Amino acid sequence: MERTLIGLSRMTRSQKVVLNTRRTLIYIILTILALLCLFPVFEVITNMTRSTGAIATSIGFWFGDKLVENWTGTFARTSFRMDKAIMNSLIVAFASATLSTYFSALTAYGLQVYNFKGSRAIFTFILVIMMIPTQVSAVGFVDMMTKMGAKNTLWPLFIPSICSPVVFFYMKQYMESVLPMEMIEAARVDGASEIRIFHQMILPIIVPAIAVQFIFAFVGSWNNLLVPSLLLDGGPNFQTIPIVVAAFNDRSNPQTFDLGQVYVVIFLAIIPLLVIYLFCSRFIIKGMTEGSVKG
Amino acid sequence: MDTVARTPKRRKRMPLNMWGWIFIIPFFIAFLWFQAVPLGETFYFSFFKYMKVTSATKGTFWIQKFIGWDNFYSADPNVSSLFGPGGYQDIGYQNMYIFGVSVGKLYAPNIIYYLINTMLIWIMGFIPQIIVSLALAIWFTDARLKLKATGFWKTVMYMPNLIMAAAFGLLFNLMFSSSGPVVQILNSMGILSGEFSFMSNEFWCHFVIALINFLMWFGNTTLLLMSGIMGIDQSIFESAAVDGSGAQRTFWQITLPLLKPIFLYVVITSLIGGVQLYDVSYIFTQGGGGMNQSSYTIMNYLADLIQHNNYGLSSALSVFMFIITAILSLSLYFVNNRNRSADKDVASSRRKRFREYGEFPGTAKDIATFKAMKQGMEGGK
Numbered sequence: 001m002e003r004t005l006i007g008l009s010r011m012t013r014s015q016k017v018v019l020n021t022r023r024t025l026i027y028i029i030l031t032i033l034a035l036l037c038l039f040p041v042f043e044v045i046t047n048m049t050r051s052t053g054a055i056a057t058s059i060g061f062w063f064g065d066k067l068v069e070n071w072t073g074t075f076a077r078t079s080f081r082m083d084k085a086i087m088n089s090l091i092v093a094f095a096s097a098t099l100s101t102y103f104s105a106l107t108a109y110g111l112q113v114y115n116f117k118g119s120r121a122i123f124t125f126i127l128v129i130m131m132i133p134t135q136v137s138a139v140g141f142v143d144m145m146t147k148m149g150a151k152n153t154l155w156p157l158f159i160p161s162i163c164s165p166v167v168f169f170y171m172k173q174y175m176e177s178v179l180p181m182e183m184i185e186a187a188r189v190d191g192a193s194e195i196r197i198f199h200q201m202i203l204p205i206i207v208p209a210i211a212v213q214f215i216f217a218f219v220g221s222w223n224n225l226l227v228p229s230l231l232l233d234g235g236p237n238f239q240t241i242p243i244v245v246a247a248f249n250d251r252s253n254p255q256t257f258d259l260g261q262v263y264v265v266i267f268l269a270i271i272p273l274l275v276i277y278l279f280c281s282r283f284i285i286k287g288m289t290e291g292s293v294k295g
Numbered sequence: 296m297d298t299v300a301r302t303p304k305r306r307k308r309m310p311l312n313m314w315g316w317i318f319i320i321p322f323f324i325a326f327l328w329f330q331a332v333p334l335g336e337t338f339y340f341s342f343f344k345y346m347k348v349t350s351a352t353k354g355t356f357w358i359q360k361f362i363g364w365d366n367f368y369s370a371d372p373n374v375s376s377l378f379g380p381g382g383y384q385d386i387g388y389q390n391m392y393i394f395g396v397s398v399g400k401l402y403a404p405n406i407i408y409y410l411i412n413t414m415l416i417w418i419m420g421f422i423p424q425i426i427v428s429l430a431l432a433i434w435f436t437d438a439r440l441k442l443k444a445t446g447f448w449k450t451v452m453y454m455p456n457l458i459m460a461a462a463f464g465l466l467f468n469l470m471f472s473s474s475g476p477v478v479q480i481l482n483s484m485g486i487l488s489g490e491f492s493f494m495s496n497e498f499w500c501h502f503v504i505a506l507i508n509f510l511m512w513f514g515n516t517t518l519l520l521m522s523g524i525m526g527i528d529q530s531i532f533e534s535a536a537v538d539g540s541g542a543q544r545t546f547w548q549i550t551l552p553l554l555k556p557i558f559l560y561v562v563i564t565s566l567i568g569g570v571q572l573y574d575v576s577y578i579f580t581q582g583g584g585g586m587n588q589s590s591y592t593i594m595n596y597l598a599d600l601i602q603h604n605n606y607g608l609s610s611a612l613s614v615f616m617f618i619i620t621a622i623l624s625l626s627l628y629f630v631n632n633r634n635r636s637a638d639k640d641v642a643s644s645r646r647k648r649f650r651e652y653g654e655f656p657g658t659a660k661d662i663a664t665f666k667a668m669k670q671g672m673e674g675g676k
Contacts, residue, residue, distance in 0.1 A: 019439065019440070022440070023440055023442070026434050026440065026442065027442075029430075030431075030442075030448050033427070033431075033452060033513075034448065034451045034452065036510060037451050037452055037454055037455050037510060037514075038451060040455075040458075040463075040466055040467075040470070040510075041454075041458075043466070043470065043476065044466065056474065057474075058479070059476040059479055059480065060476070103321050103322055103325070104322070106318045106319075106321070106322070107318060107319045107321075107322040109318055110314070110315045110316070110317070110318025110319040111315065111319060113315070114311060114312045114314055114315025114316075114318075115312075115315075116312035116315045116316065117312075119315060122319065129326065129330070131620070131621075131624040132330070132334070132617070132620070133567070133571055133616075133620055134330070135571055135573075135594060135597065135613075135616065136334065136337065136613045136614075136616050136617040136620065137330055137333040137334040137336075137337050137613070138333075138337075138597070138601065138613065139333075139336070139337045139340060139601055139606050139609045139610045139613050140332065140333030140334060140335070140336030140337040140340065140610075141329065141333040142601055142606075143333075143336060143340070143606055144332065144333055144336065159325070159329070160325060160328075160329035160330070161325075162321055162322060162324075162325035163322050163323070163325035163326040163329065163330060168322070194311070194314040198318070219457050222459070223457075223458075223459040223460060223461070223574075225459075225460070225461045225573070225574045225577070225578075226573055226574070226594070226598060229598070229602075230598065230601055230602065241459070242459060242461040242462075242574070245459065245461045245462050245465055245578065246461055246465075246577070246578055248465070249465050249468065249578055249581055250581075251581070259469065262465065262469065263469075265462075266462045266465060266466055269459045269461070269462040270457075270458045270459055270462050273457050273458075273459075274454065274457065274458070277454060277457050278450075281450040281453070281454075282446065282450075284453075285446075285449055285450065285453060285518065
């Protein structure tokens with residue numbers, strides 16, 4: 001971004017005026033886009049505190065006084081258990097983020113450090129399977145899990161993340177640039193086992209990559225609707241947050257369809273992630289574009 | 296065998312390369328178990344009538360019977376198949392609408408109708424997305440503009456990408472409800488009067504879903520294009536500025552041509568994501584696909600078939616999806632290849648690098664883009 005500003009000093013007054021007008025216009029456009037992004041979130045927070053009647057008749061420009069009622073109402077519902085859903089979602093997202101980052105790092109390390117026969121072919125193979133979307137094997141997966149009696153259990157939602165080609169690819173790229181081969185050699189000479197080298201030496205080094213991928217994997221799992229909705233159909237104890245969001249959308253019974261509660265559910269679904277994002281957005285955005293700047 | 300005298304050290308340690316295999320084994324077990332085998336099963340099931348049936352005499356039971364290609368095409372209108380006349384029975388020969396214009400009784404299987412509508416939604420979201428993202432990427436990287444607080448803008452604009460698509464769909468469903476906030480705003484501005492149902496109009500239904508897609512992805516695309524622009528050799532911009540090239544001319548004659556590879560990446564990966572659109576349309580239209588199923592996507596159809604325990608037909612649909620995705624991925628590969636072979640020296644040096652170090656045969660920029668985009672896709676869908 002820091003560029004030498006050749007040509008700037010030669011600008012005439014009229015050119016400067018043109019530039020300033022452009023700049024102002026751009027700021028206006030940026031503000032509109034930012035408002036578009038922020039307004040829905042603001043709306044969730046204000047409407048969460050308002051009564052159904054108020055939400056239905058006016059825009060949530062400011063807060064109401066129904067926060068406590070809406071929250072207790074949401075958690076008192078029996079057709080969906082919000083507390084269970086939060087627990088389930090947390091378990092699945094944590095487990096799947098941990099498994100995908102750990103095993104991807106392990107696999108990337110295995111291919112990066114040990115140059116065994118066929119390791120290059122395996123790397124190319126992983127690049128190919130990266131392109132296969134998980135949805136196309138969903139039928140076989142659901143069928144298999146049903147036959148194994150794994151419907152309405154949580155493990156089919158996170159164990160498959162052991163194989164995460166995208167995370168693997170990131171780890172591999174990262175290791176190519178940071179892995180200290182001399183240190184690994186030295187540790188071997190000192191008698192450290194390969195497993196110990198990986199866990200005590202390599203993992204601490206690649207913590208930045210793990211952190212970025214952990215966040216992305218967590219978000220992906222937390223937001224996933226399709227696979228859980230195919231596997232979890234056993235009632236309120238077996239739901240994740242996206243399923244509750246979908247279930248809350250049922251308008252068939254207007255008596256129980258409470259707008260305030262719907263906004264509490266949306267709040268619980270999106271705000272925890274957004275708070276984490278605000279704290280490490282720099283980090284995440286850097287992770288998004290990292291590598292390209294280096295190249 | 297016993298002629299080889301083993302030193303104690305050798306006996307204690309496995310050959311180093313064995314560790315490589317051990318480290319990658321869990322990954323491949325998971326791959327075989329949860330991806331390869333289910334994928335193979337899906338292909339296998341696509342040749343079977345495999346579904347749960349409820350009959351008055353025998354109760355509920357599963358049937359699994361080999362039927363060849365009947366899941367894909369069957370001339371018999373009593374057999375539901377993807378492309379046969381039986382395929383469009385479930386929406387009862389209704390008139391079909393594209394953007395509110397009746398295309399008559401579409402004598403095509405409804406899967407084609409779903410595909411057309413899925414693509415329309417994608418295009419409606421993607422065109423504004425690519426234009427806005429390109430403009431933002433150029434502005435953020437423009438040295439002459441020197442915009443303030445780019446970090447803030449980027450943070451805010453990337454944020455919707457993290458919002459749960461299902462929650463986004465529900466939120467917009469409420470905001471665009473017939474007397475919801477948006478209608479009220481439009482009322483107060485005098486554009487509308489009274490209630491207006493976005494959901495019961497094909498065009499507006501597409502529009503709102505496309506708007507959600509736009510909001511979710513334009514920040515992501517901006518970041519990708521920015522990394523593409525920053526990957527361009529800065530001296531080119533500097534010499535252009537010295538030669539008196541204005542912003543417009545620099546954009547059309549330098550930035551855009553050099554950005555072409557990453558641009559095509561964005562288009563094709565977004566298209567792959569677009570074909571898989573599910574959460575937003577499912578929640579926004581409450582599962583029904585809106586007016587005349589106009590916002591019912593291919594993935595909605597697939598999920599419905601699975602949930603109704605019709606594994607045979609859903610497998611056939613999965614195979615169809617697999618082929619579409621494979622074509623798109625291959626075109627991505629070839630487009631990238633063609634761009635690369637433009638510069639033969641560079642290409643051969645990269646091939647050499649690939650042979651020698653097993654590196655992905657692309658520039659560091661390609662790899663980063665690919666990685667980031669793939670990541671974005673996985674994150675949202």
